[in-house]
Amino acid sequence: MSKKNLAIATILIALILDQIIKIYIKTNFILGEEVLVFDWFRIHFTENNGMAMGFEFGGETGKLFLTLFRLVAVCGIVYWLYSTIKSKVHNAVIIAISLIFSGAVGNIIDSVFYGVIFDDSTNKVATLFADEPYGKIFHGKVVDMFYFPIWSGNLPNWFPFVGGEPYTFFQYIFNPADAFITIGVAILFIFSKQAFPKD
Structure with a gap:
């Protein structure tokens, strides 16, 4: 498989998996509902209005700024991925950057579109493509x-x-997109010599 196809496959698989899990949770769980899988692992539905780990700033304006910042950051990641593919580095580096890109885009999809396709999850299960969405x-x-x-x-x-x-x-409660970003960064750390050659 070429490095370009490897990147595309990684991105598509990660994005589809991320959105399937999020849409399933959103359309089957009430906000705050929790399922105990093991004592140390639970499925707990929550929603994040702001940055990672629940941090928020600036209200509606801050939320818009954050979403736009993510869009700009994704453009930078696309350029980084394109340059990396052309430089023919180790496949692990391609996968790592593709995972980081997928995680960023996965959360951007929520931030940009979920407010206009879902209704509120408070005290009820949300409806996909709702007549009265919760946001904009x-x-x-x-x-x-x-x-x-x-x-x-x-x-x-x-x-x-x-x-x-x-x-x-x-x-902290997180989602697949967050996990993909974390895994991508960990892979980059392991393959740092290939990802960031001194020359």
């Missing part, structure tokens, strides 16, 4: 569902920042 274009909410509360308890007082307080590791 560029102001959609990102769907998150993977929750890994591997350990909960009180950390020692000497522990920096959270010592002496109740703490859960890992407390």
Whole structure:
């Protein structure tokens, strides 16, 4: 398989998987609903109005700025991927950049379109292509569902920042797109010499 086809296949598989899982969660779960898979792994439906890990800023204007920033960032990733394919680097680097691109686009799809194709998930299951959507274009909410509360308890007082307080590791809820970005970055780190040659 050529490097170009490898990139296209990785992007398509990742994007389709991301959107299938998000649409399934959105159309089968009520906001806040949770399914226990294991003690350390749960499916917990939540929506993210802002940046990664639930951070928000600037209200509606901040949300629009964030979405536009993501679109610009994706253009940069496309150029990076194109340049990498032409330079004939290791296939792992192509896969890594393709995963990062897929993750960014996956969350952009939520932010741009979900507000105009879904209705609200509060106290009911959302409808796809709803007559009364919950938002407007560029102001959609990102769907998150993977929750890994591997350990909960009180950390020692000497522990920096959270010592002496109740703490859960890992407390953040994320989605497939976030996972693809993380995996892509990890692969780049492992293959850093091939991804960022000194010459």
